Amino acid sequence: MDEQPVDAGARNQMKLRLIQLFNWGTFQGLLRVSIAEPGYLFVGPSGSGKSTILDAHAALTTPPRWVDFNVAAREAEKRAKDRNLMTYVRGAWAQQTTDAGEYAAQFLRTDTTWTAIAETYRDDHGHVVVLAQVLWVRGKSTSAADVKRLYLVLERELDLQELQFFPAHDFDSRRFKFDMPDAFVQADFSPYQERFRRLLGIDSERALRLLHKTQAAKNLGDLNDFMRDFMLEPPETFKLVDKLVDQFAELNEAHRAVVSARQQIETLRPAQEEAQQLEKARLARNELDELSAGVDKYKEQTRQRLLERAIAEQQTDLAGMTHEATRLDGLEKNEFTKLRSLQDQRSGMGGSLLEDLSAQLEAAETTRKKRFAKRESVRAACAILDWAPPDNALWFTQRRDAARAALLDADAKQEAQTEKTYSLRKQSEDAADRFRSVVVEIKALERQRSNIPARMLAVRERLADALGIREECLPFAGELIEVRQDEASWRGAIERVLHGFAQSLLVEDRHYAQVAAYLNETSVGERVVYLRMTPLRSEPRSPGENSLILKLSFADMPQADWVRNELKAHFDHDCAETVQAFRAAPRAITREGQIKHNSTRHEKNDRHRVDDPSRWVLGFDNAAKLSHFKQEAHRLSQQIEDLRQALEAARAAESSERERLKAHAQLANTEWDEVDVNSVIESIEALQSRIEREKATRPDLAKLDDEIKLQESSHERARRIHSDHLGRVRAQMLKIQALQRETEKLRPELLRVELTPFQQSGLDERYARYLPDMTWETVDNATTQVVRGINADEREASQHILQLEHGIERRLADFLRQWPAESDGLDARMASAPDFFAKLTRLQADGLPRHEQRFLDLLRDQSAQSLAMLQTQLDQERKAIRDRMALVNESLETTPFGPGTHLVIETQDKLQEDVLTFKRTLRNALSNMLTTHAQEAEQRFEVISTLVRRLASQETADRNWRALVLDVRQHVDFVARELNEFGKEVEVYRSGAGKSGGQRQKLAATCLAAALRYQLGGQERTLPRFSTVFLDEAFDKADAEFTAMAMNIFKTFGFQMIIATPLKSVMTLEPFIGGAGFVHIKDRKTSSVIPIDYDVTGQRLILSSAPDDDGEEAANA
Known part of the structure; x- marks a missing residue:
């Protein structure tokens, strides 16, 4: 490896110098591994414990929500997580089959135990920072949730044996204040990481996540996701939107105040209009009350007037009738004088005898008729009794005595017959009741079982x-x-x-x-x-x-x-x-x-x-019971029919007996002379013969009798005419008396009171409407109709008033229900209405204009400013991405990616409809900012309100939309281009897809190194203050050339590399480290680290011979 130039910033770099493990995983007891400043290599066979050491580093530096143990071994297989804090604290070393045939983890430490891990960092100035954790579990629990731990930060060297006081005092965390007062001890990761990040020069929590990803990175995956998650900070747009949402609350409150004021006015204004209608309705009802109060007076005074008119008319008619009565009386007397003269003349000619005989004949005829009728009654009674009618006194007397004898036994016979009838009727009723009951049971049994x-x-x-x-x-x-x-x-x-x-x-x-x-x-x-x-x-x-x-x-x-x-x-x-x-x-x-x-x-x-x-x-x-009841119903119906026939016969006998009783009574109460018709007939015949003989001796009487009959008719006619007329006179006098009595019934107190002009005219109109041709007799009827009409109008008016009052009170209640804070102690009753209307006046004159002005001011100033800042920030964030990529590319230009090539990461804008629509909405919201027109302001507010509601929504779809439109990192795609020394494109990388394993690892190493340089180095440092980077099983698929090139990239960026790798990669990695350790496991459950000497000059490990899979020869080195 070429000699690296010494950078002034290298002396300030915090580098890992010591790893300590106590009872961590398969490392029993205390393990201390000194780390060389240039870097360190952990080598050894698979399953020896290399990843266990690196996972201790992850537990110390990675927030728990991101920690993923042994991920390098699982990345290709996508297996579920197989390691956690409990497996490391307990020392899980194998899976074995239990007696029950189930798989169970085997642990080195099965009872209450504790674990400690620590890393010591130091710079060239002697500054020391120690990160440590103490973990413990009680009893035999194997649940990860039962693992307890404390985080420690010290600014001095630490030997894990200093922590023996903690388990000795039953894991009492308060002991740290006494036994290790200089330690920063926390039960939560957040304050712990804030402390060590400040001491180690790690600016953001995002860098910790990137360091953890780097530890197991073999494949970059999608370049866009990597750049967004690890190269770029979340944009400030989210904070601006949070501020906008907070500020919108004030604008929304101002808008609600405007809406509330308008709604209050809209609620109270109809109430005020109804109050005006109410005044008119009350005035109309008062007029009706005035008319109603005058009805009795009007009726009495009208009745008096009509009675006086009727009496005068009747008295005029009576005077004429009186003169006519005098004339008819004279005519009757004249006819009577003539009749009396003829009667006197007849009496002088023997007419008195004939009159007496005629009177006797008339009396005998009357007697004959009575006896004949009585005889027919007796004959009818005899027919009922089947007796021959009596035709002489002896026979009649015998029948009368027999009837009287029969009456003596009649009561007993009638009582016996009545008792029989009653008994039969009672039996019939009982049978009918029983039949109805049985029918009810049958219906119930047929309806259900x-x-x-x-x-x-x-x-x-x-x-x-x-x-x-x-x-x-x-x-x-x-x-x-x-x-x-x-x-x-x-x-x-x-x-x-x-x-x-x-x-x-x-x-x-x-x-x-x-x-x-x-x-x-x-x-x-x-x-x-x-x-x-x-x-x-x-x-x-x-x-x-x-x-x-x-x-x-x-x-x-x-x-x-x-x-x-x-x-x-x-x-x-x-x-x-x-x-x-x-x-x-x-x-x-x-x-x-x-x-x-x-x-x-x-x-x-x-x-x-x-x-x-x-x-x-x-x-x-219920079949048996139903059958029984049906049989019973049939029996009862037959019994009812038999009883009906017997009862009819008994009633017929009882009726016959009553008729015979009447016949006996008829005969018993009759005497013979009441029915002896023959004797009276003989008397009539004798009188008729006598009268005929008397008339024969007086022949002139017949002519005189004819004249008397004619005069009697004339007199009777005159008398009848006179009598009829006198009846009419008396009736006329009674009519006048009746009218006079009616006047006496009038109530003086009503006659003395004068009607008001409104009452007089109003009642005149109403009486004329109901009965134009009114008389004193129809006054009451007319009054009834008038009162009914007034009452109906009053009811209608009262109902209208009540409706208006209820409407007003309902609107007042609506007001109080919607705005209870505005009640000011008022209630929803009519008595409070004036106060509400005063409030309405204030709202119209002052409240609504004031709220509208505040709403417009906030809409124009506050929200517009926040929206403008958001729009500007979106543009600035997009520019910041370009600027940040320029810094990354500056580092990448000086770092070879391939022979004569380097990487450049470019950004390309993505055309996303949601983002474009969001930006258009922002522009619309910022348009017409200075408007004072209410409708335009409402429309603009609605645009802002809709936007803010969606930005503040917690619905999954809206949260995803919010993340898309505000996260400028998602508005661009990242492309890595490999350029030669002439700037010509050699290859394009959007991800590791389609590349060889070595190419993917080289791309991952290059991008990770650039990302780490960016996250840890910042813009002001030439080298990152925190320089330690762990790699687990890196470059296992890359050839020596790719591996050396990737390591050169990390060294160029100033990183101290701690690498766990299989034995096959050792020779390529030797030049980039300063020391190594061979990780060995014994009996598949106890791990250890054997230091390997390092030749600094030759930049190679000093091995006595190549270690075998079990590491025996390495152990002897």
């Missing part, structure tokens, strides 16, 4: 509907139990003992509260028993061999097990075949239905037959 009575099923249905629970979730216990077919002879007895339990509702615990509340608040009209299905505290004992439980089957439902346990706990009755077995059992039943509940309580309930299927409630199938 349950044997539970219909009334209980209806209760469950109502309960389930009210609670929104399916009926299947509320079964009756009987629906889950059935007597086995082969035990059918015991069904009646089992039904009897389980009758109550079977009709109990089963309620799961999750529905218990709902069911309990519903039944407590609701009268269901039935006795309801429900069982809360809580788990039994202990498992019930198994039933005996004769237990009724063994004669049962259970439905395949979730509640079945609970029901079975309940039966075991409470109904484990023996089925006793004999009375002796019944007496001997603690609990038992017999086929006859006798139940023994315990040693003292026994029960036999024979109110129903033990084998009556209508009483059965158990079973999954």
Whole structure:
């Protein structure tokens, strides 16, 4: 290797001088490796522990979130991570098969243990920085999460044996203050890295990530990703956007204030308009109130006026009628005088005798009619009794006495017949009730297979509907139990003992509260028993061999097990075949239905037959019960028909008996002279003969009688006319009196009060509208219509007022709900409306203009400035990338990449639609910055708001978009061009794809060296202050020429190289180091490092002979 010129900056470089490991991985105990200043080489076979040493460096210098142990060995295979802090602290050395056939890691340290690692850095001025970590784990845990550690930074030399105090005091971190007070000790990596980066001259955390990537770099991968992640710092645009988002909050607040003020005005202005309508509506209602107040006065005064007019009209008519009555009275008297003269003349001619005889004849005719009617009644009664009608006094008297005798026995016979009718009617009603009940049961049984009575099923249905629970979730216990077919002879007895339990509702615990509340608040009209299905505290004992439980089957439902346990706990009755077995059992039943509940309580309930299927409630199938009820329904329908016919016959007999009773009463209460028609007929005939003889002796009376009849007719006509007219006169007088009485009913207090002009005109118009031709009699009707109209108008006005008030209060409530901070102690009631309207006036005059001006000022000044800075920064960041690449290229120009060639990294702009759209949006947002037009300002704000919302969004798509448009590094592509000495392109590299393994490693080494120089050297240092670079198994695919060229690049950039490599690469790497160690592992589980002498002059390792795979000869060197 050519002699490197001494740079003044080399004396300031911090270089690794010592590595110490204690119980790290397969290195048991303490290992100290002194590192030569020019560089160091760890050689040895695969699996000896080279990467273990380099992983200790990674643990010391790399943030935990980036650490990837043994990555060089895994890079090509893409295997999962196989090493972690726990494997290093425990000393994992192999995977072996356990007795259970599983793979398990084998550890050197299986109990509580501790580990320490340290690196000592020194510059030529004697400045020392030591980075150290202490790790420990308690017990036998193998979880990486149980590894605890402390980070240490010291500015003096450190021997790891100084840390023995820490495990001696049970890993008490407080002991560092006493035993190592000069150490900077932290439990977190962040303050630890800030401390050592400052001491070692590492400017950014990004450099630590690059150093870790370099440790295992064999392939560059994508050049763009590498340049963006490791060569370029995140742009300042992200901070500017964060500032923009923060500032936008103030602008957004100002905009919200404008919007809020506008919305407040829009909320209160309609309320103010409604308030004006409200005033008009209240005035209209007051006018209606005034009219309503005058209605009674107007009605009375109008009635008085109309009554006075009617009385005057009626009195005029009465005067005319009185004169006519006088005239008609004279005519009647004249006709009566003529009639009286004719009657006097007839009396003088013997007419009085004939009048007496005629009177007697008339009386006899009346008697005949009465007796004839009475005789017909008697004959009808006799017909009902099947008796011949009586035609003489003796026969009549016999029949009357027989009727009276029959009446004496009538009450007893009628009572017996009534009792029979009642009995039949009661039987018919009972049968009908039973039939209806049976029909209900039939319908319920046809609707579902349950044997539970219909009334209980209806209760469950109502309960389930009210609670929104399916009926299947509320079964009756009987629906889950059935007597086995082969035990059918015991069904009646089992039904009897389980009758109550079977009709109990089963309620799961999750529905218990709902069911309990519903039944407590609701009268269901039935006795309801429900069982809360809580788990039994202990498992019930198994039933005996004769237990009724063994004669049962259970439905395949979730509640079945609970029901079975309940039966075991409470109904484990023996089925006793004999009375002796019944007496001997603690609990038992017999086929006859006798139940023994315990040693003292026994029960036999024979109110129903033990084998009556209508009483059965158990079973999954109700076919037997349905058949029984259908038979019962048929029997009852036949019984109802028989009873109907019997009842009709009884009612007919009862009606007949009542008719006979009436006939007996008719005869019993009649005397013979009331029905003796023949005797009165004889009297009539005698009187008629007498009258004819008297008339024959007085022939002139007939002519006079004719004249009298004519005069009687004339008098009767005159009398009737006069009488009718007097009736009309009296009616007219009554009418006038009635009108006068009506005037007396008028209320003086209403007549004395004068109406207002508005009342007079308003009521005149309304009365005329409803009844133009009004009389005193129709005043009330007209008033009713007027009052109804006023009331309707008042209701409409009141409703309108109420609507307006509610509308105003609703808007005030909306205002308070949306802006509670603006309430100022006001509430949403009409009493507060004036204060709200005063607030509206202030908003219109001052609040809104002030908020609009502040919004425009912020929009013009603050946001525009931030957006302009962001736009400028995007351009500056793009220029910065070009400038940074120029610095990198300056270093690359002096570094040979191939024979007579060097690399140049160029940038090319990417045309990305999202980026272009984003920049256009920025320009739009910055346009019309000085506008004062509200609409344009709103449009510009909307553009900014949309942009800022997306920039601030946490949605994955928006975050990706934000990263794209703000990260200027993604706006360019990087291309590495290999140029010859004449600047002519030899080859282009976009990544390592398609290149040989050696080419990829050379490209990776070149770019990594340039990136490290850029990240660690900065722009002010000629050489990086921190110069140590670790490479794990580097150049294993490159030839000697490529390897030497890559190492020259790192040396040119001033780096101290610490390399782990297989033996085959040693000769090529010897010139670039100052020392080496051979890493050896014994028994596959204990590693060690054997120093190898180095010939500084010859720049080569001094080996006694080439080491074999196990390193034995190297160990002897």
